[in-house]
Amino acid sequence: MSRRVSLTVSLLAAAVLALSGCTPADPAGSKTIKVAYHKTDSFTALDTMFQDAKKEFEAANQGVTIDLQPIQANDDDYGTKLALALRSPSTAPDVFYEDTFKVRSDVDAGYLLNLDSRLKSWEDWDKFDAGAKEAGKADDGGTYAVPLGTDTRAIWYNKKVFEAAGIALPWRPATWQDILDTARKIKSSNPDVIPFNMYAGKGTGEGTVMQGFYELLYGAGAGLYDQDAKKWVVGSAGFKDSLTFLQTLYGENLAVTPADALDPNVWKKVFGDWFPKGKLGATVEGSYTPSFWQKGGSYEWPAYAQDMGVAPFPTENGGAPGAVSMSGGWTLAVGADTKQPDLAFKFLTTALNEKNSLSFTVASSQIAVRTDVAADPGYQSANPFVKDVSSLVAVTRYRPATSDYPRISAAVQEATEAVITGKRTPEQAAADYDAAVTGIVGGDKTLRK
Amino acid sequence: MPAPHHRRQFARYLPVLPAVVLLAVFLAGPVLWAFQASLTNAGLTGRHARNPEWVGLENYQRLLQDPVFPLSLALTVLFVGGSAILGQNILGLALAVLMRRARPAVSAAVGTAVVAAWVLPEIVAAFAAYAFFSNDGTINQLLGGLGLAEVDWLYAMPMVALILANVWRGTAFSMLVYRAALGGVPAELTEAAHMDGAGAWQRLVFITLPVIRGTIATNLMLITLQTLAVFTLIWVMTAGGPANGSSTLPVMAYQEAFKFGDIGYGTAVASVLILIGAVFGAAYLRLLREQKP
Numbered sequence: 001m002s003r004r005v006s007l008t009v010s011l012l013a014a015a016v017l018a019l020s021g022c023t024p025a026d027p028a029g030s031k032t033i034k035v036a037y038h039k040t041d042s043f044t045a046l047d048t049m050f051q052d053a054k055k056e057f058e059a060a061n062q063g064v065t066i067d068l069q070p071i072q073a074n075d076d077d078y079g080t081k082l083a084l085a086l087r088s089p090s091t092a093p094d095v096f097y098e099d100t101f102k103v104r105s106d107v108d109a110g111y112l113l114n115l116d117s118r119l120k121s122w123e124d125w126d127k128f129d130a131g132a133k134e135a136g137k138a139d140d141g142g143t144y145a146v147p148l149g150t151d152t153r154a155i156w157y158n159k160k161v162f163e164a165a166g167i168a169l170p171w172r173p174a175t176w177q178d179i180l181d182t183a184r185k186i187k188s189s190n191p192d193v194i195p196f197n198m199y200a201g202k203g204t205g206e207g208t209v210m211q212g213f214y215e216l217l218y219g220a221g222a223g224l225y226d227q228d229a230k231k232w233v234v235g236s237a238g239f240k241d242s243l244t245f246l247q248t249l250y251g252e253n254l255a256v257t258p259a260d261a262l263d264p265n266v267w268k269k270v271f272g273d274w275f276p277k278g279k280l281g282a283t284v285e286g287s288y289t290p291s292f293w294q295k296g297g298s299y300e301w302p303a304y305a306q307d308m309g310v311a312p313f314p315t316e317n318g319g320a321p322g323a324v325s326m327s328g329g330w331t332l333a334v335g336a337d338t339k340q341p342d343l344a345f346k347f348l349t350t351a352l353n354e355k356n357s358l359s360f361t362v363a364s365s366q367i368a369v370r371t372d373v374a375a376d377p378g379y380q381s382a383n384p385f386v387k388d389v390s391s392l393v394a395v396t397r398y399r400p401a402t403s404d405y406p407r408i409s410a411a412v413q414e415a416t417e418a419v420i421t422g423k424r425t426p427e428q429a430a431a432d433y434d435a436a437v438t439g440i441v442g443g444d445k446t447l448r449k
Numbered sequence: 450m451p452a453p454h455h456r457r458q459f460a461r462y463l464p465v466l467p468a469v470v471l472l473a474v475f476l477a478g479p480v481l482w483a484f485q486a487s488l489t490n491a492g493l494t495g496r497h498a499r500n501p502e503w504v505g506l507e508n509y510q511r512l513l514q515d516p517v518f519p520l521s522l523a524l525t526v527l528f529v530g531g532s533a534i535l536g537q538n539i540l541g542l543a544l545a546v547l548m549r550r551a552r553p554a555v556s557a558a559v560g561t562a563v564v565a566a567w568v569l570p571e572i573v574a575a576f577a578a579y580a581f582f583s584n585d586g587t588i589n590q591l592l593g594g595l596g597l598a599e600v601d602w603l604y605a606m607p608m609v610a611l612i613l614a615n616v617w618r619g620t621a622f623s624m625l626v627y628r629a630a631l632g633g634v635p636a637e638l639t640e641a642a643h644m645d646g647a648g649a650w651q652r653l654v655f656i657t658l659p660v661i662r663g664t665i666a667t668n669l670m671l672i673t674l675q676t677l678a679v680f681t682l683i684w685v686m687t688a689g690g691p692a693n694g695s696s697t698l699p700v701m702a703y704q705e706a707f708k709f710g711d712i713g714y715g716t717a718v719a720s721v722l723i724l725i726g727a728v729f730g731a732a733y734l735r736l737l738r739e740q741k742p
Binding site: 076080083084086087102105106108109110111201202203258259260262264403406407410414417418421423 | 492493494495496497498499584601603604605688690691692707708709710711
């Protein structure tokens with residue numbers, strides 16, 4: 001009996017030894033750079049850019065392998081998957097695609113490598129727009145990420161729908177009231193058309209606030225966060241006005257039905273179905289809109305160049321500066337735990353060189369952050385709207401990129417959802433939001449305006 | 450001599466050792482980790498991502514004050530009660546009883562149809578249910594065809610849609626369990642009751658059900674715990690919406706941990722879920738033990 005026991009034990013021990021031997025050992029001389037980025041069936045421009053950069057880099061650096069790891073998910077899930085991978089040094093990528101509004105909290109978490117000394121010796125760094133460089137900075141003033149492109153938001157409208165309703169073109173609303181008047185006119189001339197959509201509710205996530213609520217909020221002279229006092233704003237009249245505008249829009253059926261608004265995929269209908277088929281008058285969307293319709297986009301629609309128009313989103317009563325826009329944008333960053341910081345940074349500079357930046361910026365209809373790309377005729381003639389949406393950089397705003405932001409954003413989305421579904425009045429929803437913000441950041445970090 | 454005796458005892462348990470180790474690593478480990486994480490302010494990003502701080506029961510205190518928590522709890526009870534304890538359990542029993550009386554062809558056809566939903570992977574079943582209940586989905590086309598009013602199921606009555614979908618998906622399990630149990634009910638018992646003049650309903654209530662009591666308790670335990678953990682079906686069909694109208698505890702835990710990056714709070718919700726499962730499990734185990742002589 002005892003012999004059998006010792007036999008079993010030795011077998012187990014052998015198995016444990018064999019298993020521990022399974023960890024792959026790097027053959028000497030070969031190095032791998034892991035690159036994580038976002039890819040969807042309608043967003044392949046980044047994948048193309050990295051494929052090109054991989055070829056270029058591997059040819060120039062013998063013995064280095066670029067391991068491309070596209071993450072196929074929606075925006076929110078990409079952020080989650082990346083954050084989970086970054087939690088452990090063994091799964092963290094060396095180079096990754098990072099949302100500008102997550103840079104600060106990820107630096108707080110210690111996920112990003114400080115790039116200051118390396119950027120100094122990169123001659124292209126001077127060609128990046130100074131405003132865009134800010135997006136890669138953390139609270140300590142150091143730069144941790146290199147901008148890839150930015151965007152602005154505007155009203156996109158279907159000229160054919162507007163013409164059919166007898167609205168003079170080019171359309172440029174001066175106040176919120178102009179938007180409502182136009183929408184009502186379209187509704188009365190053709191009840192089957194959705195006159196003016198603005199995203200709302202939790203379904204569209206950040207889309208709700210970036211392409212909708214924040215244009216209203218900042219246009220009403222209010223804001224989310226007081227940068228000087230470093231406090232969150234509660235109780236503002238602009239917040240209630242913005243919710244009231246959404247209530248009017250949805251209450252009078254000028255926007256999509258609340259059920260459609262809460263569908264996370266409603267934007268696919270906007271780009272793929274409603275605009276090309278003339279079923280939608282206008283919506284607030286990003287400067288990247290043409291990327292869906294141009295050749296190679298996921299909803300190719302060659303007529304968009306003639307049929308669509310773009311207008312800046314107005315302030316509440318037409319007050320200065322007369323228009324409002326929101327900007328986001330993405331960056332590339334190097335993981336703090338990378339074993340090859342120099343190679344990883346070198347790959348980053350290859351991916352963002354003039355040639356690769358230009359083709360990515362054009363293919364995904366981004367607003368250029370490199371001055372040489374912005375001056376390139378290929379960029380300026382990429383689509384008929386480049387000039388209009390680029391000019392909005394002058395009035396654009398950025399989200400407060402603090403660690404609390406995702407929760408605050410969710411509270412805003414909840415407030416819009418409660419209003420468009422008729423569950424709460426704008427006053428009640430604004431009070432709920434104030435209570436939620438106070439709960440999230442604490443009373444001493446809020447400011448009543 | 451005590452020493453060889455002990456060694457023999459040890460050797461006897463040796464074959465189950467791998468199973469115990471696997472259970473400890475893959476079951477007890479995550480449960481303990483979740484509980485430990487729920488006592489910290491661990492986050493997905495920010496200062497506390499890699500260096501979480503011990504916060505004691507703060508997350509649980511916050512949970513008790515969170516207006517979404519009682520709603521989530523109620524929705525979870527409604528979902529488990531409606532779709533598992535009532536829906537799957539009773540429908541499964543009814544199907545099993547009726548199939549014994551039906552013609553073999555009918556019985557086989559029904560059995561195949563019911564089991565088909567169960568064979569599908571959860572994500573496929575969830576998409577099928579979404580396509581069925583969505584605004585321009587099958588059920589509304591059928592209702593429209595019959596001239597009845599169309600309802601936006603996932604928006605207007607999300608819990609009804611979810612309960613129906615989960616009944617559709619899960620009934621096969623109860624049906625199979627009960628079919629096997631009914632086969633084990635001694636024929637002479639029911640025949641004797643028949644001779645004594647008991648009707649079909651009386652035979653079911655006074656003979657069949659008491660005999661298969663143990664199976665009922667086992668089945669209830671299994672489907673309750675399965676249903677408590679349902680996530681994919683709900684996430685695909687409604688994602689917890691509209692306005693938290695279908696956010697059961699697993700959905701709430703996921704949103705807190707991954708959408709808001711608050712892993713500590715999310716695992717606190719998950720720990721409560723584990724606790725609820727344990728209470729149900731203990732109750733059913735008692736029920737099982739009581740009827741043993």
